[in-house]
Amino acid sequence: MNVTLTIAGSDSGGGAGIQADLKTFQELGTFGTSVITAITSQNTQGVHAVHAIPVQDVESQLKAVLDDFPIQAAKTGMLFSAAIITTVSRLMKAHNIPLVVDPVMIAKGGASLLQQEAITAMKTELLPLATVITPNIPEAEVLTGMTIVDDATMIAAGQALLTIGVKVAIIKGGHLAGSHTARDIIVSTDDIFIVETPFITTKDTHGTGCTFSAALTAELAKGTALREAVTIAKQFIQAAIQHPLHLGSGHGPTNHAAYHNFEKVQVTLYDDL
Numbered sequence: 001m002n003v004t005l006t007i008a009g010s011d012s013g014g015g016a017g018i019q020a021d022l023k024t025f026q027e028l029g030t031f032g033t034s035v036i037t038a039i040t041s042q043n044t045q046g047v048h049a050v051h052a053i054p055v056q057d058v059e060s061q062l063k064a065v066l067d068d069f070p071i072q073a074a075k076t077g078m079l080f081s082a083a084i085i086t087t088v089s090r091l092m093k094a095h096n097i098p099l100v101v102d103p104v105m106i107a108k109g110g111a112s113l114l115q116q117e118a119i120t121a122m123k124t125e126l127l128p129l130a131t132v133i134t135p136n137i138p139e140a141e142v143l144t145g146m147t148i149v150d151d152a153t154m155i156a157a158g159q160a161l162l163t164i165g166v167k168v169a170i171i172k173g174g175h176l177a178g179s180h181t182a183r184d185i186i187v188s189t190d191d192i193f194i195v196e197t198p199f200i201t202t203k204d205t206h207g208t209g210c211t212f213s214a215a216l217t218a219e220l221a222k223g224t225a226l227r228e229a230v231t232i233a234k235q236f237i238q239a240a241i242q243h244p245l246h247l248g249s250g251h252g253p254t255n256h257a258a259y260h261n262f263e264k265v266q267v268t269l270y271d272d273l
């Protein structure tokens with residue numbers, strides 16, 4: 001059994017955060033473990049409260065998991081504060097575990113899930129440990145200070161992230177104005193490629209970023225090579241968005257069981273850039 005780990009916030013609504021990650025880990029046949037960094041009171045309408053877990057409790061959860069489980073890949077989501085980032089980075093540095101960093105900053109409804117002063121710690125302490133980083137365009141702009149408007153600037157931002165020490169940058173293009181496709185660009189030192197699916201018009205997109213990065217983490221834990229792992233993660237999130245559950249009155253969760261319950265979706269991969 002391949003063991004995965006998520007270090008993230010709890011979403012009481014079950015569509016994002018720790019809950020999305022554990023469901024995705026399970027669906028993709030891995031055993032999920034978790035370290036909770038914050039408790040959010042959240043539903044499909046928004047984030048109503050955030051309670052950060054004291055840093056010593058984050059540390060003891062992470063030590064407990066790392067001491068006893070053969071973790072094959074880990075991911076981070078909502079880390080909330082510089083103190084939590086520093087602690088997580090220090091402990092993960094001592095282990096050679098593939099790490100997917102989803103640099104969660106703002107919830108879809110606009111609530112802040114990362115304090116402004118934590119961005120420096122993310123760049124200097126956590127990103128050098130990242131095997132893969134999965135920012136959307138606004139997050140990539142904050143981390144690089146660059147303005148992203150097209151494929152060329154997405155690639156340039158990905159390359160800027162590599163100079164910080166990240167091995168692979170996946171810039172998610174869903175925020176590009178006028179885009180009719182969900183187009184993500186993958187940049188590493190020896191490879192650049194694009195994965196693309198049709199953009200689905202729906203309000204049920206709560207937790208898409210968490211779910212995509214968790215699917216990627218599960219595949220990396222199983223030893224799947226990068227291109228195949230990214231393709232499976234993209235199929236997983238596309239199926240989850242395409243077959244919504246219609247829960248709640250706001251931004252509903254995606255359907256984490258859709259990848260197995262419906263036929264496989266087509267992902268287009270371009271590497272002729």
Ligand SMILES: Nc1ncnc2c1ncn2[C@@H]1O[C@H](COP(=O)(O)OP(=O)(O)OP(=O)(O)O)[C@@H](O)[C@H]1O
Pocket residue numbers: 108135136137172173174175182183184197198199200201202205208209210212234237238241
């Ligand atoms: N409506 C959609 N239709 C198809 N794919 C989507 C949709 N929304 C997000 N995705 C895909 O889900 C994955 C996770 O995306 P994520 O939500 O983190 O970032 P984004 O698409 O850049 O922005 P947004 O926060 O608006 O969804 C990416 O592969 C993205 O392309």
Ligand SMILES: Cc1ncc(COP(=O)(O)O)c(N)n1
Pocket residue numbers: 008009010011016017018040042077078104106107108113205206207208209210211
């Ligand atoms: C605890 C937690 N973590 C992450 C997100 C981001 O969710 P989204 O992927 O919809 O932006 C969230 N809303 N809550």
